[in-house]
Amino acid sequence: MTPFLALPALTAYLRRAGFAVRQADVSLHFFLEYLLTPERLEAMLAQILERPADGMSSTQQALVRDIRDRRDVWTDRTAQVRRFIEDLRQEAGFFDPERCIRAQTNLYRLLRMASLSWFPTSFTFNTFQHPGIEDYAGMIRFCDDRQANPFLDFYERTIPDLVARAAPRLVGISISTTHQAPGGLTLARLLKRRFPDVHVTLGGRHILRLRDAFEKEPDYLPEFAHSVVLQDGERPLAFLLDRLLSGRPWDDAPNVGFSRRGKWIETPICGHEPLPELPTPDFTDLDLRSYLSPVPILPIRFSEGCYWGKCAFCSRYDNRRFMTVPPERAVAHLAELHSRHETPCFTVNDDCLTAPYLAEVARGILDRGLRLDISLWCKPVGAFTADRLDLLAQAGVRLVRWGLETGHPRILKLMNKGTRLPETLRVLGDASRAGIWNHATVIFGFPGETREEAGETLRFLEENIDRIHSSIFFRFVLLKYSRIMQRPEDYAISEISESPSPFGSDHPFVCREGMDGAALTAFLEEAQTYRLKDLYGHPFWYYLRIREYLMLYVSRYGLDAVLNWKVSPGDLVRYDKGSRIQLFFERPADVPEKILDGICRLVELGGEVGLSWIRENLKKAWLIGYAVEGERVVATMTHKRPLERYRRRIEEKTGLNLDGYLERGYTAVRPDYRGMGLGDRLLKGLVARSPGWKIYVTIRMDNEPALRLTARNGMRLAATYINERTGHEIGVFAAGAAA
Structure with missing residues (x-):
């Protein structure tokens, strides 16, 4: 999606030092010029339809079944792959929310489909997995395995011509993440075997983490490269280039590790190039307009x-x-x-x-x-x-x-x-x-x-x-x-x-x-x-x-x-929060268990009530109101039958008579849905569906939003008392006389 920084930073430094440098983002070319083309994807699709799904995960098997059951849908996707790419490159497509997420979603679908062609390899733009890469021997087998390695054919088609045109003395490969290692090491191995006069060196953040492994098994490094850069790369690369171009030995270059006669050797660490003195990164020979952004x-x-x-x-x-x-x-x-x-x-x-x-x-x-x-x-x-x-x-x-x-x-x-x-x-x-x-x-x-x-x-x-x-x-x-x-x-x-x-x-x-x-x-x-x-x-x-x-x-x-x-999620249609809210008013027995789970979580999130008996009290309630958008409960309010001991405790503290009342409670609105009037709509809906009932509610006297909601709906303050546990003043509001 965006270029990595390592190559442009090193390129700028080496060019300032007088070296001729060419940089290439081979990942970009692999995905957008080699893999994600209609012709190649269609060929993969045909291959997958003929390939048995033995040994695949349940997710991969489900994908194979979907491809077989909906071949026309997948054929259409492969045919439109260039449009998906251009939608992300052009402003009109990128800043159209639905076109943007549909283009991305379809590209990732196509990558998952393409992975099946190299099973058991699995990859996307920024992830890579292969169960057989557990050690260096496994990595070597992967690098040479045409059936499992998606990069090998691409490199063999493109790298010889690139090397012939550039005629490099040194090729540096930056590997910044674990997921880049298989592709980067495949490239290094191909270069070292095909071009013996080219010095191949490895660097990057992830390579630094492999130092101990190379030290334990030094014989494996020559399978991929001549050297690795172990710290900052500016001075070591300049030193290597100077020695290679002049035909002198390079094995005293600073910050470098290499293998010689089965022994791991590290040269002394030199001082790093002061960061303030580094030049501006040089992206000039990367085709920045080819990346997937407008x-x-x-x-x-x-x-x-x-x-x-x-x-x-x-x-x-x-x-x-x-x-x-x-x-x-x-x-x-x-x-x-x-x-x-x-x-x-x-x-x-x-x-x-x-x-x-x-x-x-x-x-x-x-x-x-x-x-x-x-x-x-x-x-x-x-x-x-x-x-x-x-x-x-x-x-x-x-x-x-x-x-x-x-x-x-x-x-x-x-x-x-x-x-x-x-x-x-x-x-x-x-x-x-x-x-x-x-x-x-x-x-x-x-x-x-x-x-x-x-x-x-x-x-x-x-x-x-x-x-x-x-x-x-x-x-x-x-x-x-x-x-x-x-x-x-x-x-x-x-x-x-x-x-x-x-x-x-x-x-x-x-x-x-x-x-x-x-x-x-x-x-x-x-x-x-x-x-x-x-x-x-x-x-x-x-x-x-x-x-x-x-x-x-x-x-x-x-x-x-x-x-x-x-x-x-089904059709990838964008909509505004609150525009698809549905209100429900149901008896407890009619509330789906999944919805009840959501109501309990929302009430717990509010933190204003005891949590021990929420579900039990809800199941004994008179009527439950709730608002749903998408797959989640975003607001709730309930008319409860108050527990007798709880009601009597309030009556003893206030002198009120609440016998025969329903209690309005378990009111909660998700923080991101507040200010939409959901509390008011739920309250009115509950009242309209509770004819003949007298209602009371207890509210902390410092809860301004709840007080305003109650006042707007005709309930008056009947009494107050102090919650001995928390020290808060609690108001009892009632519709109709409660004394």
Whole structure:
């Protein structure tokens, strides 16, 4: 969807040093020029129809059945693939909400279909899985397996011509994620075998994590490459190029690892190139208009390291080297890229920039008169004041991915993020009021976290949906250089295993407390479903998939408009929140069990009533009113038969006679549906369907919205009393005399 930053950053540095450099995004060419074409997809479709589904997962088998049962639908999709791609590249299609999400959805459907041609491989634009890649031997088998490797034919068709035209002395392959490793290593292996005079080196964030595996099994590196760059790549690559071009030995290049006669060798680490001295990234020989967005979205980086460096789960724990590009130079980079590539859109890739620094950058952007759209990663700390957040919004910040991680105080303390939940809520509220979209990252499965504590995080998200506009859930991964790995006893970890694969970064562990692996898997499956259906109710942003796309939509339509959009999952029709609400008034026995579950959750979310007997009391109620939109209950109100002991307690405190009354209660409206008049509509509907009944309701006297609703509907204050448990003044309101 967007280019990676590593290649343009290195290209700029090497070109400034006088080297001739050519960069290519082979992933872009693989997906959009090789794979997603009508002819190739139709051939795959025919192949899948003839292929047995033996050994496939239930999901894959269901997909095969759907292809066989609806061949005409899939044929039509393959025929329209170019239109889906162009809808994402052109403004008219991209900014039409339904065309945009339908184009994306259909492209992902086609990718899942294409994966079946290389079963057991499974992939999308940014994910890749193959069960046989468990070690280097498995990776080598995959690289050479034409039936399972989707990249091999593409590379054999395109790479020889590319190498012949460029005549390189060195080819560097950047592998930034686990999912890029199979494709990147297939390319490296092909290059090394086909072009013995070309030095192949590997780099990138994920390659750094493979260092220990190469050290343990050094014989495998020569199967793929001559060397790997182990730290920052600027100086090592310049050194390698200088030695290779001059015909001198390269094995004393700094920051490099390689294998020689079965032994792993690492050269000394040299000082890194100071970040402020690096040139503006050079994207010039990437075809930016070919990416799937109507305008180029360029990544950029303004820092290295982390100014906090204390998060217990992070592999940067205790990393003291933190450096930023001076604000004025950061603004100059943005201005240069904005002018050179005619794009206002940037995603700032730094994990953790300080609020004062970002405020300085924002002032520089405004002083230059730049009109930009920016997304950031930030930590929600108090330094993000309302004034600073307003300044960021004025400078073009449309979306911030906040490291929330958890909504439970105990887990947050263990994580040692340096944030506090009340402060976080204030920051997110101020950001939302400034028009910034707040996207929260959440980690489940932190060592010792119980299911109840994880559930509290879900509740935290739901209670604060007015300021936490979207979220993504991650499963906790134990990383090698984290504080938890260094001091597992502090986190009740009793056993840590080696990563099951050299290509992974996780270390399986056993914890004496909290959820085990199976319980966490079950919770996450439920939580992901809950996030889509119940927490957010099929929001438009979920179907956009890409956070950079969301940034563009917030810029075009504004936060409130995009936040208001829902999607019907069956036909992918966009509609406005509240436009499809249905009201129901039913006897308890007629309320579907799933709806009753939703009513109970909504009442619990309100937090104003005791939770022990909600379901039991609802089943004994006179009449239940509720509002549904999509698949979830968004408001509810009930006419209950009050328990006699409860009614008498009120009568004793107030002197009222409530015999023969129904009690109006269990009133709750989802936070994101308040202000739509649902409480008033439910109240009137219940009253109209309860003829002959006298009604009373108890309300805290500081609950202004409930007091206004009650007054509008003709109920008067009959008495007050003090709730001895909470100390609140409670009003008893009745329709008709209650004395």
